[in-house]
Amino acid sequence: MPRRPKSEPSLSLFTRGGARKYLSAAERARFYAALECLEPESRTFCEMIYWTGCRPGEALAMSAASLDTEAGTVTIRSLKKRGAQKGRHYRVVPLPRAFITRLSQVHCLGEGDDGAGAPKERRLWRFGRTTGWKRMGAVMTAAKITGTRACARGLRHSFGVHAALKGVPETRIRRWLGHANLATTAIYLDMAALEDREMARRLWREDGAGIESVPPIRRPDHTLSNTELIRLLSAYSAIAEEAPRLAFLTSLETRAGLPPGHP
Structure with a gap:
C-alpha cells in the first residue's frame, strides 16, 4: 500500500510532484x-x-x-x-x-x-x-x-x-x-x-433541469404569452435545489433584459 513520504507536507492534497492524493x-x-x-x-x-x-x-x-x-x-x-x-x-x-x-x-x-x-x-x-x-x-x-x-x-x-x-x-x-x-x-x-467543474455541473444541471432549460424570451416588452408562462413555471418547478433555482432566475433576468435585483 502506498505510504506518504515523510518529506511531503501533511496539510496538502497534492504530492510535491503535483499528483492528487484524493479520488475525483x-x-x-x-x-x-x-x-x-x-x-x-x-x-x-x-x-x-x-x-x-x-x-x-x-x-x-x-x-x-x-x-x-x-x-x-x-x-x-x-x-x-x-x-x-x-x-x-x-x-x-x-x-x-x-x-x-x-x-x-x-x-x-x-x-x-x-x-x-x-x-x-x-x-x-x-x-x-x-x-x-x-x-x-x-x-x-x-x-x-x-x-x-x-x-x-x-x-x-x-x-x-x-x-x-x-x-x-x-x-x-x-x-x-x-x-x-x-x-x-x-x-x-x-x-x-x-473543483469548478463539479460546482458548475450542479448549476448547469446537465440532466436538463437547470439554467440550460430556460426557454428563450423573444418579446422586447417583457410580456409573456400563456404558453411561454406555463413553460417557464414548469421549468422552474422541476428544479429541486436552491442554487440551481437562483441560477435559473438570474438567467431569466438576463434573457429578459432586466437589471439584477429588480422589484
Whole structure:
C-alpha cells in the first residue's frame, strides 16, 4: 500500500510532484462500482471507509456494539489522538440505510449476546491491516485507479472533498473525520473551491433541469404569452435545489433584459 513520504507536507492534497492524493468524483464512483469484485465481508470493510472516511485501523477496531442500527450511525474510536485523549475519543458518523442493512446481513447483527445475533464485543472484521490494505488495493485496481491516491488514505481524502463539495459545514466535516483542528479540515474546503467543474455541473444541471432549460424570451416588452408562462413555471418547478433555482432566475433576468435585483 502506498505510504506518504515523510518529506511531503501533511496539510496538502497534492504530492510535491503535483499528483492528487484524493479520488475525483469519477474515480469515487468507479471505486463504489468496483466493490462488487470483493466477497461480502471485504466489501463492507472497504465500503465503511467509503461512507465515513475512517482510517483502516479505525474500521478494524469496530465491533457490533459500534453500530446503532436504529439511529443509523457508527461510533468510531479515533486513533490519532494523543495524551489524555488517546484511545478515549469517539466520533459518531451517520450511515446510509442501505449500507446498514448490508452490514446487518453480512455480519449477522441482531440483539446481541442473547443468541439472536453477533456478540456485541465481536469485531466486525476478523482480518488485520495487511489484509485490509490488499482488499482496498484490489478494488482500486478493478476501478483502474492508480498512483498515490489508490489507497485508503486517498479514499479518506475523497470523502472530505466530496463532503465539502456538497456543502457540509466545516465543523461537521471536522467531527466526522476526527480532525484535531480546523486547519486540517480547511484543505478540503480549499480543494472544493478549485473543483469548478463539479460546482458548475450542479448549476448547469446537465440532466436538463437547470439554467440550460430556460426557454428563450423573444418579446422586447417583457410580456409573456400563456404558453411561454406555463413553460417557464414548469421549468422552474422541476428544479429541486436552491442554487440551481437562483441560477435559473438570474438567467431569466438576463434573457429578459432586466437589471439584477429588480422589484
